[in-house]
Amino acid sequence: MEQLINYLLQFGHLNPQQIALIKSKTVLKTTPKDAYYHEAGRIPREVIFLTAGIMRVCYYNNKGDEITKYFIGENNFVADVNSYNQGIPSTEYIQAITDCEYFVLSKTAMEELSLTIIGWDAIVAKITAKAMAEKVNRISPMMTEDATERYLMYLNNFPTLANSIPLSYVASYLGITQSSLSRIRKSVSGRQKK
Template sequence: MKDFINYILQFGDLNQQQIDLIINKATVLELPKDAYFSEAGKIAQQVGFVLEGVIRVCYYNNKGEEITKYFIVENNMVVDLESFENEICSNAYVQAITDCKLLVFSRKDWKELLDTIIPWEAIVHKIISKALRQKVERRSPLVTEDATTRYVMFLKIYPNLVNLIPLSYIASYLGITQSSLSRIRKSIR
């Protein structure tokens, strides 16, 4: 819980009463490896904060291939924002790729926090803005760089993931085949 409070306080000030209210609304969710936090075809019902583990966001393209869009590591928020905010069916899967522990807020409790704590909306907006900036910064080079450079950048951004998650997810994220990823890994050792 302390990690979450420290995280949100980076984005704005809250008094102890507001922090206590937030803590009271949060529940801990143990999400086993391969389980879904939210699923395509369903409306996202919760907002989470990753305390332990790694989550990925993926979808299936029109050829039925699974594409990993991005990874969410510890001390970051997780939500299918468009689905959650607009109450529409998601087109992505949010899946634990390791055993995960999350702090979770239901839609009702999240809305109550927004309605009750004046600075909460501004804090949430800053968190979302930072996450979107990071996503763009991480994805943009993947379009313009060669596969080896993309992999090296991946290692800089996510230094601990390569030993935690299947290489097929990394290859999908980088937009290359698993055999290409294996060749690249061998060439840079």
């Protein structure tokens, strides 16, 4: 629970009573490795704060290929913000790559916190803005860099996750084949040893 509270305190002040209220509204849950936390076509009714594990956000393109959009490590909120806010079905899947543990805040709990805690909406807005900026900063360079540069950027963005994510997911995220990824990894590790 302290991970969640410490994260929230980076974005605004909360007094002990407000912290106690937040704690009373959260539920600890788990999703096992390879299981889907959320599936496309469903309306998200909660946000979660990942305390342990790695999740990936993916979708299927018009050819039926599974595409990994990005990875989410611990100490981050996970939500399909657009679908959640508008109450519309999501187009994305969220899958646990490792066993995951997280705190859940239901939509009802979020609304109650919004009505009760002055400054809650500002905290949520700052967290959302930070997440959106990080998403843009991850995706924009992916469009212009070559495959090796994208792989190096991936290692830089996800240093603690790199060895825990299956290569098929990494290749999909980078927009390359697994055999291309293997060649790039050999080339990069060869350069790092010199």
